[in-house]
Amino acid sequence: MKKQKLVKKKIISKDRDVPKILSQDGIETVITKFENRSIHHTDIIKKKYGSKKSWAYRAINTKSNSATLISQKPGDGNRIHYHPNWDEWWFIIKGKAKFEINKKSFTVKKGDLVLIKRNNIHKITATGKSNCIRLAVSRADVDHIYV
Numbered sequence: 001m002k003k004q005k006l007v008k009k010k011i012i013s014k015d016r017d018v019p020k021i022l023s024q025d026g027i028e029t030v031i032t033k034f035e036n037r038s039i040h041h042t043d044i045i046k047k048k049y050g051s052k053k054s055w056a057y058r059a060i061n062t063k064s065n066s067a068t069l070i071s072q073k074p075g076d077g078n079r080i081h082y083h084p085n086w087d088e089w090w091f092i093i094k095g096k097a098k099f100e101i102n103k104k105s106f107t108v109k110k111g112d113l114v115l116i117k118r119n120n121i122h123k124i125t126a127t128g129k130s131n132c133i134r135l136a137v138s139r140a141d142v143d144h145i146y147v
Helices: 018-024 042-049
Strands: 013-015 029-031 053-060 068-074 089-096 095-100 104-109 111-116 122-128 132-138 144-146
Touching: 018 029, 018 053, 029 144, 042 053, 042 068, 042 089, 095 111, 095 132, 122 132
Parallel strands: 029 053
Antiparallel strands: 013 144, 053 068, 068 132, 089 111, 089 132, 095 104, 095 122
């Protein structure tokens, strides 16, 4: 992907409480009680939480890493935001999604890896006929700046 042009930002709010952020973005169930186990079986997680609802399963939450499986219904997504001091990436496990990065749209599907560098305004929306499941890799203390 080519370097994205920065877009002018008007800050509305900011937050770094990931479970709260996920809930405010429409995630119906946020699971954090199993974080930092040595092994997480994604097929079992997907089967347990299903594809009828949206859910997030935070598998890793350490000082240096955070990894959360996020399953969203078609049409659902996060609020438009950016991270001033952090590069964020996702791996698409199932389904499709539309990533809007600095007002440009990209369609991604199972097997795609997406990097959004710091200060790039972005929004993710699940598309297709079934839930999109993505692995979000970041850190738990990263500011989300809403614009």
